[in-house]
Amino acid sequence: MNDIELIDQVLKGNMNAFTFLVNRYQKLVVHIVGRLIQRQDVLEDVCQDVFLKVYQHLGKYRHESKLSTWIAAIAYNTGINYVRKLGNEREMEPDDASVLQNLADFKGDSYEREDLHRYVREQIELLPVHYRTVLTLFHLEEFSYQEIEQITGMPEGTVKSYLFRAKALLKEQLKRIVDANSLKEVKEIVHEN
Amino acid sequence: MKTEKLDQLIADSLCEEPAFSLPADFAQKIVSAVARRQQWKADLREYFFLTAVVALLVTAVAGFYYWMDPELVLLVWRFISGNMIQVVSVVFVLNFIFLADRVLLRLLFNRWSKI
Numbered sequence: 001m002n003d004i005e006l007i008d009q010v011l012k013g014n015m016n017a018f019t020f021l022v023n024r025y026q027k028l029v030v031h032i033v034g035r036l037i038q039r040q041d042v043l044e045d046v047c048q049d050v051f052l053k054v055y056q057h058l059g060k061y062r063h064e065s066k067l068s069t070w071i072a073a074i075a076y077n078t079g080i081n082y083v084r085k086l087g088n089e090r091e092m093e094p095d096d097a098s099v100l101q102n103l104a105d106f107k108g109d110s111y112e113r114e115d116l117h118r119y120v121r122e123q124i125e126l127l128p129v130h131y132r133t134v135l136t137l138f139h140l141e142e143f144s145y146q147e148i149e150q151i152t153g154m155p156e157g158t159v160k161s162y163l164f165r166a167k168a169l170l171k172e173q174l175k176r177i178v179d180a181n182s183l184k185e186v187k188e189i190v191h192e193n
Numbered sequence: 194m195k196t197e198k199l200d201q202l203i204a205d206s207l208c209e210e211p212a213f214s215l216p217a218d219f220a221q222k223i224v225s226a227v228a229r230r231q232q233w234k235a236d237l238r239e240y241f242f243l244t245a246v247v248a249l250l251v252t253a254v255a256g257f258y259y260w261m262d263p264e265l266v267l268l269v270w271r272f273i274s275g276n277m278i279q280v281v282s283v284v285f286v287l288n289f290i291f292l293a294d295r296v297l298l299r300l301l302f303n304r305w306s307k308i
Contacts, residue, residue, distance in 0.1 A: 015227070019224050022219070034211050034213030035213075044219065047215060055227050117205065124206065136211070139204070139208055140208060175199065
């Protein structure tokens, strides 16, 4: 069933179609809301709120964008309002210098690929909210710049800039720990000799 | 480690799903929540409709009696205006019982059944 048929069925009151719609888009919503609010304990309530809004406003959907973009916009707005309500305003204005300080140190002794992989995933969660959001929308959900603009309301240039800066920060941090570990290994070899 | 390898590592990590998850019956819960909301709206609509019908009926009966025997209606009106507080209180209590029966108790039971 394509999105147009699905919407038509939901608007006719077919609750099975709505269940199908929720199942189809719940991953998208959970990724966006999860990355925004970062709290498993309230995640279900916020996601429920998103789908209730989807159901309530589905009649106003005008097919000007993909349904996934429209639902993602609702998820983004609901999530960002929740973050604002919590008073995390500081997170809204990313300052790369302080972000770099906030990124955690690497706890491992070696830099096996799997350890680094896990480390990068942890660092993504420590990035400011806008960085996390654009990274999720672009890399994980594969939305285009224009679609991210529609979802978040950020200009395309800002989206590109956030993407670039977020990746640069991750790379910078990764370089730092890889270099530090290389140095540590060299020191250990020197001490052994 | 080479820069390209770092880039690849970051790219791979970015494409990985975050560790957040929803319960398996999430969709079913949403559908139940939607049904509860619709029920609450329908109950409220029904309450207002029935209240309007009762008010119309009282007005119609009063009109009919006024046409048949205006003195009787004026007598009733004098009684009402003479005991305004008591009459308004009784109407308010009756209306609240009706609201509780049609809307509030149903809403409460729905909440309880959700818990």
